[in-house]
Amino acid sequence: MAEQIPLIEARHLSKHFISKSHRLGGDKLIVKAVNDVSFDIMKNETLGLVGESGCGKSTTGRLLIRLLEPTSGSIIYDGRDIAQYSNREIRGVRKELQIIFQDPFSSLNPRMTCLDIITEPLLIHTKMSRTERTEAGYELLNYVGLPKQYALRFPHEFSGGQRQRIGIARALALKPKFIVCDEPVSALDVSVQSQVLNLIVKLQEEFNLTYLFIAHGLNVVKYISDRVGVMYLGSIMEMAGSEEIYEKPLHPYTQSLISAIPDTDVENKRQRVILEGDVPSPTNLPSGCPFHTRCRFCKKECSEAKPELKEVSPGHQVACLLYE
Amino acid sequence: MGKLLEVKNLTTQFKVDKTKIIKAVDNSSFYIDEGETLAIVGESGSGKSVTALSVMQLVPDPPGKIAGGEILFQGKDLLKYSKEEMRAVRGGDISMIFQEPMTSLNPVFTIGRQLTESIMLHLKLNKRDAEDRAVEFLRKLQIPDPVRRMKTYPHQHSGGMRQRVMICMALSCNPKLLIADEPTTALDVTIQAQILNLIVKLRDEEKTAVMFITHDLGVVADVAHRAIVMYAGSIMEMGPVREMFRNPLHPYTQGLLGAIPRLSTPRGQKLYTIPGIVPDLSQLPKGCPFCTRCDQCMDVCHQKKPPLRRLEDGREVRCFKIERGEEIG
Numbered sequence: 001m002a003e004q005i006p007l008i009e010a011r012h013l014s015k016h017f018i019s020k021s022h023r024l025g026g027d028k029l030i031v032k033a034v035n036d037v038s039f040d041i042m043k044n045e046t047l048g049l050v051g052e053s054g055c056g057k058s059t060t061g062r063l064l065i066r067l068l069e070p071t072s073g074s075i076i077y078d079g080r081d082i083a084q085y086s087n088r089e090i091r092g093v094r095k096e097l098q099i100i101f102q103d104p105f106s107s108l109n110p111r112m113t114c115l116d117i118i119t120e121p122l123l124i125h126t127k128m129s130r131t132e133r134t135e136a137g138y139e140l141l142n143y144v145g146l147p148k149q150y151a152l153r154f155p156h157e158f159s160g161g162q163r164q165r166i167g168i169a170r171a172l173a174l175k176p177k178f179i180v181c182d183e184p185v186s187a188l189d190v191s192v193q194s195q196v197l198n199l200i201v202k203l204q205e206e207f208n209l210t211y212l213f214i215a216h217g218l219n220v221v222k223y224i225s226d227r228v229g230v231m232y233l234g235s236i237m238e239m240a241g242s243e244e245i246y247e248k249p250l251h252p253y254t255q256s257l258i259s260a261i262p263d264t265d266v267e268n269k270r271q272r273v274i275l276e277g278d279v280p281s282p283t284n285l286p287s288g289c290p291f292h293t294r295c296r297f298c299k300k301e302c303s304e305a306k307p308e309l310k311e312v313s314p315g316h317q318v319a320c321l322l323y324e
Numbered sequence: 325m326g327k328l329l330e331v332k333n334l335t336t337q338f339k340v341d342k343t344k345i346i347k348a349v350d351n352s353s354f355y356i357d358e359g360e361t362l363a364i365v366g367e368s369g370s371g372k373s374v375t376a377l378s379v380m381q382l383v384p385d386p387p388g389k390i391a392g393g394e395i396l397f398q399g400k401d402l403l404k405y406s407k408e409e410m411r412a413v414r415g416g417d418i419s420m421i422f423q424e425p426m427t428s429l430n431p432v433f434t435i436g437r438q439l440t441e442s443i444m445l446h447l448k449l450n451k452r453d454a455e456d457r458a459v460e461f462l463r464k465l466q467i468p469d470p471v472r473r474m475k476t477y478p479h480q481h482s483g484g485m486r487q488r489v490m491i492c493m494a495l496s497c498n499p500k501l502l503i504a505d506e507p508t509t510a511l512d513v514t515i516q517a518q519i520l521n522l523i524v525k526l527r528d529e530e531k532t533a534v535m536f537i538t539h540d541l542g543v544v545a546d547v548a549h550r551a552i553v554m555y556a557g558s559i560m561e562m563g564p565v566r567e568m569f570r571n572p573l574h575p576y577t578q579g580l581l582g583a584i585p586r587l588s589t590p591r592g593q594k595l596y597t598i599p600g601i602v603p604d605l606s607q608l609p610k611g612c613p614f615c616t617r618c619d620q621c622m623d624v625c626h627q628k629k630p631p632l633r634r635l636e637d638g639r640e641v642r643c644f645k646i647e648r649g650e651e652i653g
Contacts, residue, residue, distance in 0.1 A: 220585055223585030
């Protein structure tokens, strides 16, 4: 079970991207990918982050390990605010913060062997000799369940699931404390997904890892996470323990999101809450609550002020005026 | 209800190089009743999409070829049709929606023009009537402001909207059979729920039969009456969705259902895994295609391919573990 000491605290984190207008000489557009997001990730915990495409979940993950520079806000890791670290300073911490990417096809360099890929972090961050690195590489292969003789093969010789294992081995190479899993199984076949999920769970126990698990497959997130945060248009709408949020979703968005999951459980079919319309553009956010344009409980006040994320019962936070 | 489509012993093969031929669909037989939704489920390379393309005769030739079998649509063998006759069937009696709503619409023509083209062709309407019909269907698909939408281009719409336009195009000529090839895979869950709801609603209103191809067993549970599970080109199991999900007979179906976390799966419970990877079709094992990954594999499984058996309750399964019922191929 997770200890209740935060490993990472995000405070009022925002990331705005500037993109050019489609018209020549047009105004600059600001894409507000993440808006004023605050949460903690406890030691040894798995925090799930769900939402639809464009909701800012991947951006949040990348901000936490400083692959992106936040526009504002702070990231307290181990007592230090790494949001303001320079590139040189961040290198020292990067060892402890790693990521597993979604696409096992484009995230591995096709011209490097499997062994080179997984030991490259050691080459950059440690003073290990070549033989030490190779030895460590073989050990990593063993952890992720790849046979030794695959070490000198190139990425194209592996299947999707095996490539994802290489990606996991690379993330583990520096013995990190925190790993962002950015949709690690979405690109895999169903029969291979569960192999990788089991591996991710096993490694967490073995190495005392803390995960931020990003996915849009809500059944997968529920299965793997201690707590789950639901994002919509760059804001966290609700955050609670994974059992709690699926049993008693409070936010109208969470309710429809959960009811929309296609589940293989034919015995208890749930009632669908179908959302109208599409997600608004993050360049032109709705005023007030970002969800009010699609919400079936929308009141006049919802378009006026953005509701804050508030705790309504122990460990259950929701940003909705219905629960003020 | 009669059989609308009956596929008998269909084999579709692809030539991968000068000497090698792989069977993407191997001797498969199935049927779809009028008004029924049949799901074809499988992982990548299982032959589910090729099955659909074979029915439409859209398999790229070369390298692909329908090597044998019959595709009976309302009793007539589509494989004996001439190119012109087949073209009249496509988009008319049988229409298809594809996975990628981004790439299956032509970017340089307006939505209206693309919608009316098939209506004018198949229903022999003039332009004015075809436009009215297109608008009527856009409205049925809950697309706001349909008259204005007719004049817009595909890039002006979101993924969910484009998929609606595709569905509109597919349904506007009153097809008897709609083939939906992973229609919601590229969409977000809430949009997926909208689109699935629409397909189910329209199917019930228009009494259209649907062949629904997907890899997502959750979607199958939502939309289909019956399902076929395919693996490496062969049908492994067929049966009504409820019964199949409640009591899967084939070890592969059992594995697939066990590998997906359900909402009711407790946290920390180890997921069932099917070992290994989906085999390369050019290097299939000699016996049962699933034998190398099966945890209930017996000696006989390595020697010959098990026959498909039809059980008393109408379900079909291809496994030596099941010895009841009659062999059907």
